[in-house]
Amino acid sequence: IEKDKLTWPTLAELMIPSEKVAHVQIGNPLEHALLVLVKSGYSAVPVLDPTYKFQGVISKTKILEETLGIEEFELNRLSEIQVNEIMDADVPCLQPGNHMIDALHKLIDYPFVCVTNEDGEFDGIITRRSILKQYSKHYHE
Amino acid sequence: IEKDKLTWPTLAELMIPSEKVAHVQIGNPLEHALLVLVKSGYSAVPVLDPTYKFQGVISKTKILEETLGIEEFELNRLSEIQVNEIMDADVPCLQPGNHMIDALHKLIDYPFVCVTNEDGEFDGIITRRSILKQYSKHYHE
């Protein structure tokens, strides 16, 4: 296994850095979160707090579940609910000392996982696509 | 590589069979597609035609893009547009003779790919989760 580890990239090489990750703030109304999700085209994005710590994930699925109960999907109702009321808070995070195999295990059940630094601040995300791309390269070596 | 192939599962073993896959019909109105997506919890599901051939994929992202242009997300507008008008028609499919490595290549850019039989009829889907689970097993062997 050790030889194998030598050829795998580090988490930093796999990671999409925070400045390239669409995200919302924990106190934002759902209306704002929905606009960020629709404009970015992503199904789900990270939720950060004002000190740039990762708090969870907000998705189109969660927002649709919340408001489809009523006859019309009134956008004004989305302005009354905040992101922290319906976000998923159990998305796993990786720390600086973790390896690609740790990312692989967590990505089995999550489309992306977050990466934080020693102080717990948000550094970026690792996506299933980035891991699958590595495997497809590795297979041909 | 040959020895490697022996330990990998066949596509049939990896596949979620069609009876377990939530799907919609090409002629359905978007209102129905949105209800299937919200009830199943999935971001996107396959679109089939009346002869059970795979035609594309419909997603919450596409439906939201389509209707968010107006002030309120009126559900009645969703009943006027049909699935075939906005679905993604370029999702790749695997045929019976393909291997897991073919699935890996296609899953780099798609969360799931479809599997068809010799007559082109829909057999099921292979998801990124199923491939990642195999890799995590393989790594520990």
Ligand SMILES: Nc1ncnc2c1ncn2[C@@H]1O[C@@H]2COP(=O)(O)O[C@H]3[C@@H](O)[C@H](n4cnc5c(N)ncnc54)O[C@@H]3COP(=O)(O)O[C@H]2[C@H]1O
């Ligand atoms: N603008 C685009 N250009 C090219 N391909 C695109 C794309 N948007 C989506 N895709 C493709 O569709 C997959 C699923 O995207 P989804 O938005 O559902 O799910 C995404 C999204 O929720 C999140 N994500 C990815 N990149 C992000 C970013 N820069 N900022 C925030 N969230 C991101 O991670 C999930 C998994 O991403 P992953 O790349 O593995 O997988 C992506 C990618 O293969």
Ligand SMILES: Nc1ncnc2c1ncn2[C@@H]1O[C@@H]2COP(=O)(O)O[C@H]3[C@@H](O)[C@H](n4cnc5c(N)ncnc54)O[C@@H]3COP(=O)(O)O[C@H]2[C@H]1O
């Ligand atoms: N009810 C549930 N129970 C447990 N885990 C769940 C779940 N719903 C979603 N997940 C998890 O979230 C991932 C993304 O789901 P999503 O709905 O965006 O994206 C899904 C969905 O669009 C589609 N899909 C998966 N299973 C399906 C099914 N039985 N019928 C129709 N579409 C399916 O394939 C995509 C990738 O699926 P994958 O399993 O790789 O990845 C899934 C899975 O890891």
